[in-house]
Amino acid sequence: MSRNYHHGALAEAMVDQALADVRVQGAEHVSLRSIAQTLEVSPSSAYNHFADKDDLLRAVGACGLAALDERMARVLAAHPADNPDAARARFSGLGRAYLAFAIDETHLFQLTFGPICAVQEIPPEDTGPYNKLTTALDDLDRWQLLKPGIRSDLDLMVWASTHGMATLLVEGAVPPESVDAFIDSMARLVFIEGALSAAEGR
Amino acid sequence: MSRNYHHGALAEAMVDQALADVRVQGAEHVSLRSIAQTLEVSPSSAYNHFADKDDLLRAVGACGLAALDERMARVLAAHPADNPDAARARFSGLGRAYLAFAIDETHLFQLTFGPICAVQEIPPEDTGPYNKLTTALDDLDRWQLLKPGIRSDLDLMVWASTHGMATLLVEGAVPPESVDAFIDSMARLVFIEGALSAAEGR
DNA sequence: GCTCCTATGTTGACATTGTTCACATGAGAT
DNA sequence: ATCTCATGTGAACAATGTCAACATAGGAGC
Structure with a gap:
């Protein structure tokens, strides 16, 4: 609620955070919800940018x-x-x-x-x-x-x-x-x- | 409840079922609970034979x-x-x-x-x-x-x-x-x- | 400058999952 | 016959992915 992401950067921010999480825990142990929580954003907001958890992970894989x-x-x-x-x-x-x-x-x-x-x-x-x-x-x-x-x-x-x-x-x-x-x-x-x-x- | 597994074969049965499930859905999509359900056994019974879901999967991997x-x-x-x-x-x-x-x-x-x-x-x-x-x-x-x-x-x-x-x-x-x-x-x-x-x- | 629309984020809920703990029970040893 | 331990059960918990209904902000068009 502090910062709101109404400027289109949420997608990138989620990929960045997911990338960081993958680096330390491995892809199997990253959770959509914890990513959202870290970004201070609702869990379901991800679905405006990614079809799926796997869809987000694919973006990380591309990185x-x-x-x-x-x-x-x-x-x-x-x-x-x-x-x-x-x-x-x-x-x-x-x-x-x-x-x-x-x-x-x-x-x-x-x-x-x-x-x-x-x-x-x-x-x-x-x-x-x-x-x-x-x-x-x-x-x-x-x-x-x-x-x-x-x-x-x-x-x-x-x-x-x-x-x-x-x-x-x-x-x-x-x-x-x-x-x-x-x-x-x-x-x-x-x-x-x-x-x-x-x-x-x- | 129909057949009870008090004869020590549950471990093998679970590995067999897990193996079958892995073959069709891949390891990422197999669930302990559904395996137990197929075997008509309580989900928690698995923990008498395997430390973990991953432990069961390792047994399958050995197969x-x-x-x-x-x-x-x-x-x-x-x-x-x-x-x-x-x-x-x-x-x-x-x-x-x-x-x-x-x-x-x-x-x-x-x-x-x-x-x-x-x-x-x-x-x-x-x-x-x-x-x-x-x-x-x-x-x-x-x-x-x-x-x-x-x-x-x-x-x-x-x-x-x-x-x-x-x-x-x-x-x-x-x-x-x-x-x-x-x-x-x-x-x-x-x-x-x-x-x-x-x-x-x- | 006002209004409306769309993109974006929120709330609340649901089903599923792994896991645990207290408890039942049956078979084999004593 | 009794005791005991291995094995299975039941209920519960927290976490997760996902969805539908709703809110809202900010720009497009007038």
Whole structure:
């Protein structure tokens, strides 16, 4: 009652608060009512902006995807792909960024790629994480750093690997220390012999 | 009241019913009360056998893991690893079994590897899916079918890949048709050149 | 500047859920 | 036959998602 939200900012405020709550408790334990209470707003006001609790959570999941994409974009920006070393650094850096996101933002990661936020199939004109991976692989291919004959469907393979490793990290099935082993193993699989640097990534 | 469960079978009955419910509605939408109601039992009776709703769900998740393991065991039993072709078939077959489980039992897969059932780190004497993968890789190595130098940490890599692909399938991020592309890509990465068979697996 | 409409927030209510506590009861050991 | 403990019951509580009827503020149109 102190502040009233008759200025259209409630939707954003709820997403922000939900995002904060998801970060600390995980999506399973956030409650519409407590969000409303924190914002000093009636529980039912949410239904003017979101069809559903899940609808709100989907908005939070979209924030998660955006955060991941931003991390990956930063990696690309840091390494202009104008030489082989940078191309390798891009590739490994993208992987590390993905895994770091999973480790740092476990709950957000789980929501973003969980059952609530159905990830739609990647559209051709996508500019998100998947597209960034594809361009990194194209760069590697252009510099002839990939083992011969493996380029086709490599996007799917690398995406699945990295996403799977992230999931295993998040579930605690694998300790964070094994990230290096994973990245090394990946490098051994895809890079031509002799092109392995001692410390992949950064 | 018709049948009373004073014979100790309630725990199993609840797990069975919960398993059935998870299969159709997904773990997020199963309710202790409705399970009790189906079994014609009081809601609170569950607490004589399970600490918690999550405790019951963890039992269901264990069933899921067992079902997955059984599928993989069937693959190993079907291909005695006494020749190179069989060793390759084992490897690809295990991958296909994992992915088939994810596709057939989406909800159970999500529960088994979801936040509720924290997957503990793999113990050294494990005999489950991870161990089966390791032995399949050892077989490939013994027959010298792997590209040189990639064996170390390959378990982690292959596990992550397959698990990640399964997750992508379950989330709908990738259509079931791409399983073949995934398996082929995997084969291109790990098998020595010339050892690729036209139809990996079966 | 007045009026009306629509977007937005409130009140109160309902059904459902997980969980607990005090109590009943039945089967097996003594 | 009695005692005891494991197991199931009944009633209750707090919390949650959701909805329908209602209030109101602030801008659009005159």
